[in-house]
Amino acid sequence: MRTFRIVIAGHGTLPAALLSTTELICGPVADAAAVALEPTESPDHYAESLRDAIGHDGRRVLVLCDLLGGTPFNVASAIARRSPRVVCVSGASLAIAVEAALADGDLDDALVERLLEVGRSGIVETERHRARRAS
Amino acid sequence: MSLRLVRIDDRLIHGQVVAGWLRALGAQRIVIVDDAAARDEFLREVLSLAAPSGVPVEVLDVAGGAARCIDLATSQEPVIVLARSPRTVLALRQAGVPIEVVDLGGLGAGPGRRRLHRTISVSSDELAELRELEQLGTRVEIRIVADDRPIALRSVDPAR
Numbered sequence: 467m468r469t470f471r472i473v474i475a476g477h478g479t480l481p482a483a484l485l486s487t488t489e490l491i492c493g494p495v496a497d498a499a500a501v502a503l504e505p506t507e508s509p510d511h512y513a514e515s516l517r518d519a520i521g522h523d524g525r526r527v528l529v530l531c532d533l534l535g536g537t538p539f540n541v542a543s544a545i546a547r548r549s550p551r552v553v554c555v556s557g558a559s560l561a562i563a564v565e566a567a568l569a570d571g572d573l574d575d576a577l578v579e580r581l582l583e584v585g586r587s588g589i590v591e592t593e594r595h596r597a598r599r600a601s
Numbered sequence: 602m603s604l605r606l607v608r609i610d611d612r613l614i615h616g617q618v619v620a621g622w623l624r625a626l627g628a629q630r631i632v633i634v635d636d637a638a639a640r641d642e643f644l645r646e647v648l649s650l651a652a653p654s655g656v657p658v659e660v661l662d663v664a665g666g667a668a669r670c671i672d673l674a675t676s677q678e679p680v681i682v683l684a685r686s687p688r689t690v691l692a693l694r695q696a697g698v699p700i701e702v703v704d705l706g707g708l709g710a711g712p713g714r715r716r717l718h719r720t721i722s723v724s725s726d727e728l729a730e731l732r733e734l735e736q737l738g739t740r741v742e743i744r745i746v747a748d749d750r751p752i753a754l755r756s757v758d759p760a761r
Contacts, residue, residue: 535615
């Protein structure tokens with residue numbers, strides 16, 4: 467059983483869509499939330515929403531962000547720097563979200579490394595991928 | 602030579618900046634002029650985390666920022682200079698930084714603030730500072746993302 471919470475942080479409708487699409491692939495994802503940054507929302511207001519979604523119960527939380535340097539990431543990484551129980555990953559994709567949703571156990575270093583690897587290895591171009599597979 | 606673009610954005614580095622403006626300007630360096638951030642090590646670190654790898658972020662106070670910007674204005678290096686408020690940019694201009702265009706990229710709404718265009722709102726002090734920048738020969742434009750057609754301050758200034 468996964469012991470940590472998942473929060474998807476991003477711009478506009480992406481977080482909710484990423485969460486619902488993850489559920490399309492792996493079924494209902496328990497203990498997960500999507501927090502959308504709306505176009506006119508201030509970073510401070512977004513930080514409040516994100517903190518609420520992260521929760522105040524001391525449990526570990528994985529925050530998956532859509533864009534390095536975007537406000538959701540900036541706010542999440544500021545929270546993560548101050549709070550060791552929060553891990554902030556940017557470049558979230560369906561592959562990473564599925565891997566996180568299906569994870570078993572704790573949000574430890576090994577899992578974080580695996581999430582990053584799943585994200586990186588999921589980025590291919592067909593021809594180059596084929597050439598590499600064939601060699 | 603003068604700085605091609607100084608952007609006023611109360612979020613400093615965020616999605617529109619990293620995904621749009623860096624590419625549009627071909628900038629490989631971000632200079633942030635902000636007294637509060639320059640004093641705050643935590644804020645400086647968070648700001649530097651926001652930039653893509655290989656793009657250094659310099660966070661300077663107004664005095665240090667003015668010297669650095671004058672330096673950068675004479676070099677050919679494309680940079681993006683970010684400030685949180687019109688006051689900071691006016692201070693840079695008054696300190697002798699040559700600035701061709703000031704871009705209003707993000708100034709949030711709030712009590713006592715008048716909306717000029719979409720996500721751009723100003724206080725009466727800020728409006729006065731922007732007008733002063735124009736008097737000093739710096740063009741003030743609203744351009745939220747790089748693809749937007751620039752809107753001159755003049756055309757949305759409520760006093761005109």
